[in-house]
Amino acid sequence: MALFLSTFVNRIDKKGRTSVPATFRSALASGVFQGIVAYRSFTGPCIEGCGMDFMERLSDGAQNFDAFSPEQDSLASLIFADARQLAWDPEGRISLPEDILAHAGITDAVAFVGKGQTFQIWEPEAYKAVEADIRARALAQRPTLALRPKIPAGG
Amino acid sequence: MALFLSTFVNRIDKKGRTSVPATFRSALASGVFQGIVAYRSFTGPCIEGCGMDFMERLSDGAQNFDAFSPEQDSLASLIFADARQLAWDPEGRISLPEDILAHAGITDAVAFVGKGQTFQIWEPEAYKAVEADIRARALAQRPTLALRPKIPAGG
DNA sequence: TCCGATTCCATTGACGCCCATGTTTTCCCA
DNA sequence: TGGGAAAACATGGGCGTCAATGGAATCGGA
Numbered sequence: 001m002a003l004f005l006s007t008f009v010n011r012i013d014k015k016g017r018t019s020v021p022a023t024f025r026s027a028l029a030s031g032v033f034q035g036i037v038a039y040r041s042f043t044g045p046c047i048e049g050c051g052m053d054f055m056e057r058l059s060d061g062a063q064n065f066d067a068f069s070p071e072q073d074s075l076a077s078l079i080f081a082d083a084r085q086l087a088w089d090p091e092g093r094i095s096l097p098e099d100i101l102a103h104a105g106i107t108d109a110v111a112f113v114g115k116g117q118t119f120q121i122w123e124p125e126a127y128k129a130v131e132a133d134i135r136a137r138a139l140a141q142r143p144t145l146a147l148r149p150k151i152p153a154g155g
Numbered sequence: 156m157a158l159f160l161s162t163f164v165n166r167i168d169k170k171g172r173t174s175v176p177a178t179f180r181s182a183l184a185s186g187v188f189q190g191i192v193a194y195r196s197f198t199g200p201c202i203e204g205c206g207m208d209f210m211e212r213l214s215d216g217a218q219n220f221d222a223f224s225p226e227q228d229s230l231a232s233l234i235f236a237d238a239r240q241l242a243w244d245p246e247g248r249i250s251l252p253e254d255i256l257a258h259a260g261i262t263d264a265v266a267f268v269g270k271g272q273t274f275q276i277w278e279p280e281a282y283k284a285v286e287a288d289i290r291a292r293a294l295a296q297r298p299t300l301a302l303r304p305k306i307p308a309g310g
Numbered sequence: 311t312c313c314g315a316t317t318c319c320a321t322t323g324a325c326g327c328c329c330a331t332g333t334t335t336t337c338c339c340a
Numbered sequence: 341t342g343g344g345a346a347a348a349c350a351t352g353g354g355c356g357t358c359a360a361t362g363g364a365a366t367c368g369g370a
Binding site: 311316331 | 342343345347348349350351352353354355356357359361362363366367368369370
Binding site: 003004005006007023113114115116117131134135137138139 | 213214231232233236237239
């Protein structure tokens with residue numbers, strides 16, 4: 001499966017449209033639904049984004065998601081209730097709904113943040129702050145952390 | 156899996172391009188994505204580099220609660236968010252983004268430093284300094300190292 | 311008919327592709 | 341073993357394509 005990597009900052013035009021990064025689009029190209037699925041994050045002022053296939057796996061319960069511990073399984077139902085299918089136009093743009101924008105504090109620009117199997121949508125400045133925080137913490141914990149995560153099933 | 160070995164110093168041209176060492180390219184040739192994945196190191200002024208397969212395994216590992224502590228999990232997220240897919244052109248060159256270069260203090264030349272399963276990208280002079288430092292430290296610890304049991308496959 | 315949503319078209323700048331060149335390494339043969 | 345040919349690699353520059361973006365045009369529902 002294709003991964004969502006890197007962070008892209010795109011603008012929102014007067015009509016509320018923003019381009020989904022081309023690499024994200026190609027990562028989602030395999031699905032039938034040409035667009036993204038978005039729902040408000042439970043953990044912060046941001047939007048969770050993924051492909052339809054990810055939602056299907058969430059429905060199956062076949063996968064463990066790093067965002068949820070097993071006992072928080074009921075959160076999945078909240079996700080389904082809050083999730084929207086946002087199809088992109090021929091130019092690869094989507095229109096983010098009003099309440100979505102409000103939840104993330106987004107006004108005129110958005111940051112698409114790759115998370116591997118999923119991605120997040122942030123207000124660019126807000127993400128910059130969170131990122132700096134995590135980075136600082138990583139630096140502080142350097143002695144106790146393995147710098148590079150161990151590879152499971154090393155080949 | 157092929158390993159990244161040795162250190163190569165290449166130049167950066169006016170368009171910001173630099174050749175990925177041929178041996179590194181052949182080590183990455185097996186993947187579908189013809190290029191490297193790069194992200195800023197948490198611990199020093201250098202760039203971490205790897206192949207897409209490495210990121211996929213990181214993604215698999217990030218989904219296992221057992222494999223990763225919360226700290227490591229947020230680190231993995233940071234890696235995904237900061238990672239860039241840098242495909243090389245027909246001549247085997249990549250263009251390193253501006254902030255990547257700034258993080259490592261790279262201006263007109265880069266050092267590709269093999270690290271086994273991954274590699275690093277340094278400003279050549281900066282790497283020379285840290286290498287000398289590490290080497291000096293190893294020399295200082297020689298008496299201690301000599302007491303360690305002999306390694307069968309040693310030279 | 312009016313308003314919103316979607317589609318189409320145009321612009322611009324970055325990026326990828328192509329061709330060319332010099333240098334180094336490898337290979338072949340005397 | 342030494343020299344020359346040939347391939348591989350690093351490097352430089354021109355050019356076309358595509359992605360992001362803005363705005364006009366069109367479609368559909370109220």
